[in-house]
Amino acid sequence: MSRWLLLFPIGIFVSLVIPSRALAGEAIPSSFHVESVTVDPVYHSLLIPESTGWLGSDAACSIPTSSTRSVWLFGDTLIGSLEGKRRSRDFDFINGTIGIQDRSGDPPGSMTFFWKGDSEKAISFFPHEEGTSGHLYWTTLGLMLGDELFIYAYPIKMGTSEWISDTTLIRVSNPQASPPEWEYTIRDLGIGNTRQGFHSAVYVEEPYAYFLGYNDFEDPSHTRGAVLARIKTADIVAGKGGEAYEYWCESDGNGVWNQEPENLKNLFEPGVTETGLQYIQEWDLFVCPIYSPSDDEILLTASRELTGPWCDPVSIYRIPEHEVSFPIISYAVRPHPELSTKPGEIILTYNTNAVGSTDPLFTEEGYEIYWPRFLRVEMVVE
Numbered sequence: 001m002s003r004w005l006l007l008f009p010i011g012i013f014v015s016l017v018i019p020s021r022a023l024a025g026e027a028i029p030s031s032f033h034v035e036s037v038t039v040d041p042v043y044h045s046l047l048i049p050e051s052t053g054w055l056g057s058d059a060a061c062s063i064p065t066s067s068t069r070s071v072w073l074f075g076d077t078l079i080g081s082l083e084g085k086r087r088s089r090d091f092d093f094i095n096g097t098i099g100i101q102d103r104s105g106d107p108p109g110s111m112t113f114f115w116k117g118d119s120e121k122a123i124s125f126f127p128h129e130e131g132t133s134g135h136l137y138w139t140t141l142g143l144m145l146g147d148e149l150f151i152y153a154y155p156i157k158m159g160t161s162e163w164i165s166d167t168t169l170i171r172v173s174n175p176q177a178s179p180p181e182w183e184y185t186i187r188d189l190g191i192g193n194t195r196q197g198f199h200s201a202v203y204v205e206e207p208y209a210y211f212l213g214y215n216d217f218e219d220p221s222h223t224r225g226a227v228l229a230r231i232k233t234a235d236i237v238a239g240k241g242g243e244a245y246e247y248w249c250e251s252d253g254n255g256v257w258n259q260e261p262e263n264l265k266n267l268f269e270p271g272v273t274e275t276g277l278q279y280i281q282e283w284d285l286f287v288c289p290i291y292s293p294s295d296d297e298i299l300l301t302a303s304r305e306l307t308g309p310w311c312d313p314v315s316i317y318r319i320p321e322h323e324v325s326f327p328i329i330s331y332a333v334r335p336h337p338e339l340s341t342k343p344g345e346i347i348l349t350y351n352t353n354a355v356g357s358t359d360p361l362f363t364e365e366g367y368e369i370y371w372p373r374f375l376r377v378e379m380v381v382e
Helices: 235-238
Strands: 010-017 031-039 054-066 069-081 092-094 099-103 110-114 134-145 148-156 169-173 184-188 195-205 209-216 224-232 244-252 254-258 279-281 286-291 296-302 314-318 328-334 345-354 373-381
Touching: 010 296, 031 296, 031 314, 054 099, 054 134, 054 328, 054 345, 069 134, 134 169, 134 195, 134 235, 148 195, 195 224, 209 235, 224 235, 286 328, 286 345
Parallel strands: none
Antiparallel strands: 010 031, 031 373, 054 069, 069 092, 069 099, 099 110, 134 148, 148 169, 169 184, 195 209, 209 224, 224 244, 244 254, 279 286, 286 296, 296 314, 328 345, 345 373
């Protein structure tokens, strides 16, 4: 039996209990059930390694730029060729690529990958610019405001324990053009570091863009927790930086918006660096997938409000790639709301990577690792 067949449907039934809230006098169900989680039958091969070119990556954040087109952001990427079901060791390793998904036809549509450089040497799509933090960028998420695309990135400082030093914003003025024709500027925002960041996920509800992030709390009884920040979309467009952000903080047992990221309110645990938010309008419900990289589980939490309370996370899926003979991590679990077709349907991607050495990625067994996998989650209300 092929390795691929081992990945197909895993059925589960878990309950999320969310505090009830009334809207317009109408009672809202308090219990939501994850009825099933399966390898997505439509999108499962959209991000499969190419025979020559893009051989796998992580991050995998999608940003709809129109009703028929999405920009995908990828992190560290292998560029090269396949030898059967094995990556060739003649490859380039770069820190970021772009994908354009054409959704004008039947799903899954088509994906075209972009990076810079030439036939001799590939380089990252967004090379590091002098005067900004770090040595390279890991792009994590983006949002469209007007006709522009705003991409948030972790600037990575190599060779130091303080490897995330800030938040970098890449502003693309013409995102409807082909990526090689993009015109963009890059600057630091002056917020975030290795222990605290504010662009794990984003949700826009005018006049604000809300950013889910992470924070290492000093209380030893807590792990890294999820936190929340916001900024007016008009301030993003106006070019304002960290001074324009507000943070959801604890004050006398209540949540308040403050100008400084102090006494941040812990929304749920674990807080992660890369996730996503999906709002199910018909149920008035936010859902967020989370994970612990060394574990083989994907968790799901939900809330009526971004500020909480969020329900206790529940396990919805065990990642089968952890069964390979070498150690791996799994991370960057993201929903892609533009791909969903009905309430309660959540299309997720997750990423895997080898731990300690990249050598296993160039074996036949390692071919299964380090390219985003798609899951389809089906939720129902009680």
